Amino acid sequence: MTIPEPLFPAPPAGSADSAGDATHPASAKSPSWWRRNRLGLVVSAVLLPATVFAVGWENWHLMYDFGARPVDPIIVAEDDSAELVGASFGPVRSAVIEDLSGLDVPDGAKVIAAAVPVDPGPKGVSCRRPTLTQQSSGRQWALMRSEIGVPYNPDEPEFCSADELGDYELIAPFVIPEDAEGPFWLDVWPQDSGGTFLRFSIDP
Amino acid sequence: MGEEKASGAAAARANASARAKVLGWARRTVDLVPTGWLITGAGAVLLATTAAFGGLATVPVAPAPELAAGEVYTGSDLEVTVLGVELRDDQGNSAIYPDPDSGEKVLVVTVDVTNRFEKPRSASGGEFDEGSVGAIRVGGLEDDPLLSYAEDGGTATTLQPDVPVRLLLAWRVGTDDFHDGDAVTLTLPASTHRVGDSLLRGTDLWEDPHVGATMTTTVEQVSAP
Amino acid sequence: MMSGVVRSKVVPWVLTAALLVGAWAIVKVTLPVGSAQEPFVTAATLDETASARNLVVTVTDVHAARAVTDDAGWSADGAWLVIDLDAAAQVTQQGASLRTATLVVGNRTFSATERGTTFLDQALVTGVPRSGSLAFQLPDDAWTEHGTLRLGLANPVLDGVIEMRIDLADLPFEREVSLQENGWAR
Numbered sequence: 138m139t140i141p142e143p144l145f146p147a148p149p150a151g152s153a154d155s156a157g158d159a160t161h162p163a164s165a166k167s168p169s170w171w172r173r174n175r176l177g178l179v180v181s182a183v184l185l186p187a188t189v190f191a192v193g194w195e196n197w198h199l200m201y202d203f204g205a206r207p208v209d210p211i212i213v214a215e216d217d218s219a220e221l222v223g224a225s226f227g228p229v230r231s232a233v234i235e236d237l238s239g240l241d242v243p244d245g246a247k248v249i250a251a252a253v254p255v256d257p258g259p260k261g262v263s264c265r266r267p268t269l270t271q272q273s274s275g276r277q278w279a280l281m282r283s284e285i286g287v288p289y290n291p292d293e294p295e296f297c298s299a300d301e302l303g304d305y306e307l308i309a310p311f312v313i314p315e316d317a318e319g320p321f322w323l324d325v326w327p328q329d330s331g332g333t334f335l336r337f338s339i340d341p
Numbered sequence: 342m343g344e345e346k347a348s349g350a351a352a353a354r355a356n357a358s359a360r361a362k363v364l365g366w367a368r369r370t371v372d373l374v375p376t377g378w379l380i381t382g383a384g385a386v387l388l389a390t391t392a393a394f395g396g397l398a399t400v401p402v403a404p405a406p407e408l409a410a411g412e413v414y415t416g417s418d419l420e421v422t423v424l425g426v427e428l429r430d431d432q433g434n435s436a437i438y439p440d441p442d443s444g445e446k447v448l449v450v451t452v453d454v455t456n457r458f459e460k461p462r463s464a465s466g467g468e469f470d471e472g473s474v475g476a477i478r479v480g481g482l483e484d485d486p487l488l489s490y491a492e493d494g495g496t497a498t499t500l501q502p503d504v505p506v507r508l509l510l511a512w513r514v515g516t517d518d519f520h521d522g523d524a525v526t527l528t529l530p531a532s533t534h535r536v537g538d539s540l541l542r543g544t545d546l547w548e549d550p551h552v553g554a555t556m557t558t559t560v561e562q563v564s565a566p
Numbered sequence: 567m568m569s570g571v572v573r574s575k576v577v578p579w580v581l582t583a584a585l586l587v588g589a590w591a592i593v594k595v596t597l598p599v600g601s602a603q604e605p606f607v608t609a610a611t612l613d614e615t616a617s618a619r620n621l622v623v624t625v626t627d628v629h630a631a632r633a634v635t636d637d638a639g640w641s642a643d644g645a646w647l648v649i650d651l652d653a654a655a656q657v658t659q660q661g662a663s664l665r666t667a668t669l670v671v672g673n674r675t676f677s678a679t680e681r682g683t684t685f686l687d688q689a690l691v692t693g694v695p696r697s698g699s700l701a702f703q704l705p706d707d708a709w710t711e712h713g714t715l716r717l718g719l720a721n722p723v724l725d726g727v728i729e730m731r732i733d734l735a736d737l738p739f740e741r742e743v744s745l746q747e748n749g750w751a752r
Contacts, residue, residue, distance in 0.1 A: 140364060140368040143360070143361065143364060241750065242750070243694065243695075243750035243751060243752055244752070245694070268659075268660075276657055276658065276692050276693065277658035277659060277660065277692060278659055278691070279659040279660070279691075284750075312691055312694050313692070313693065313694070314693035317693065459673055459674045459675065460674070460675045461675065461676065461677040490681075492642065493642070495681050496680075498680055499677055501676050501679075501702075501703055501704070501705075502675070503705035503708070504703050504704065504705050542600060543599070543600045
């Protein structure tokens with residue numbers, strides 16, 4: 138391997154003028170910055186809004202569109218009902234179950250049952266099992282039925298089935314520690330609700 | 342003004358000649374290295390080493406060894422001993438219930454297996470473990486077998502390290518697919534273990550499943566008493 | 567001057583040595599791959615309640631047995647370690663099932679069996695403990711060391727886990743131990 142000769146020979150004496158004055162003198166005939174960059178500007182004018190739209194739509198779809206994960210609660214006042222995805226839910230009734238005879242419940246725990254009337258509307262509605270959240274601490278509970286020895290009963294549904302078109306009531310029993318005090322939120326999760334769910338305030 | 346230009350030109354000239362001097366020196370030094378000799382020498386060493394190791398021809402793949410019944414085979418970090426192949430009319434302790442009306446039968450391979458890896462393994466294998474017990478094949482049947490414990494018929498899912506268990510591998514077969522006394526060939530799997538390093542970082546993977554050993558044995562018809 | 571010679575000959579070597587020592591120190595100090603995903607450990611002892619983020623566990627009993635049975639009639643021989651425990655969720659029931667139950671003995675890891683009425687995969691309730699038993703089938707040569715029991719929810723990565731040290735050599739072997747039924751802790 139050999140090192141090639143330098144590409145540019147050493148400048149001869151006397152041409153010190155060449156440094157620094159590379160541009161030809163500005164004249165009225167040179168095209169403006171806008172004209173010189175017109176291709177880039179046109180492409181940017183197309184791509185910039187397209188990118189904003191694409192990224193923005195994707196995020197909007199994830200947060201607010203019908204299939205979004207429900208994270209925004211719609212808080213419903215006590216004894217009030219609310220409508221979502223064409224179905225009406227509420228008003229919610231709740232009570233502490235005092236008579237635990239025949240039920241498998243440990244000491245130090247109590248049972249709260251909530252009833253949610255559902256009017257599914259013309260197209261029916263689908264929802265998963267409601268959950269109970271304690272307002273002061275944020276602790277969450279899920280439905281308990283077979284664990285406390287209550288047998289399955291088709292008249293006491295735990296979730297909304299889209300096939301049901303008449304009015305029905307969701308029955309939701311929860312096992313919570315005895316010292317857990319209300320008020321609570323009963324969360325109902327209809328499907329395809331656009332990132333929201335219903336939050337009913339209850340205090341049994 | 343004139344002196345500035347003159348001294349500037351002189352400085353530029355001095356720089357250029359210094360650069361030329363360094364480049365010249367570098368070129369002469371590099372020319373001293375006998376690159377031709379080095380390349381020839383390295384090539385000669387490479388060929389000599391290759392010849393010492395047997396030449397450039399591809400190593401022929403060794404055929405999978407043939408096992409005898411009861412012989413222990415180690416592959417995919419599992420020690421497997423095939424005890425026998427049975428043809429049953431009833432479920433027994435296998436995981437398949439043959440439909441009596443259509444004359445279905447169950448082909449059952451009994452194996453003793455010990456997991457020699459240091460973590461629990463999936464018995465039936467899966468996406469990350471392609472050489473486990475569930476990859477054993479018999480008599481040309483292509484489906485995955487259903488695995489159960491020989492002692493109680495419970496579903497076998499996990500193999501604990503160094504704990505020997507007896508498993509039943511069951512396939513659903515038709516009435517006339519196999520008969521008592523038929524000779525069948527079993528293939529036992531082998532695979533290589535690797536710990537994943539990017540998306541599956543830390544996951545144990547057994548890849549490249551291939552036939553590790555074969556065994557020929559006869560089918561034994563077992564009738565319910 | 568002497569300092570010129572020193573600077574050109576000694577300083578580069580000193581610098582090289584310093585960099586090598588620094589590199590060795592960095593290699594020694596660096597945590598192993600995957601340390602960023604390690605779970606947060608809460609240590610527990612027998613009969614003491616230990617809590618991790620969404621898991622509260624009390625190990626009530628530890629047995630070694632030559633055979634295990636359960637109320638449903640299943641039984642199996644072998645060298646078994648049986649752990650009786652109570653467990654509850656703390657924050658939410660979503661994702662709160664006892665899916666991680668492993669025992670590390672030396673360089674081997676064992677997982678709780680899925681056979682019988684096992685507490686593995688049990689769905690836990692917030693604030694109300696459930697009880698049951700976990701059984702580990704161990705090889706005969708694992709009983710001379712101590713083991714570490716690790717309990718956690720479905721995905722222990724970056725979550726809390728509860729660990730308890732068990733001296734396997736100290737446990738006397740019982741002839742048969744029965745797995746508790748899964749139910750509320752009484």
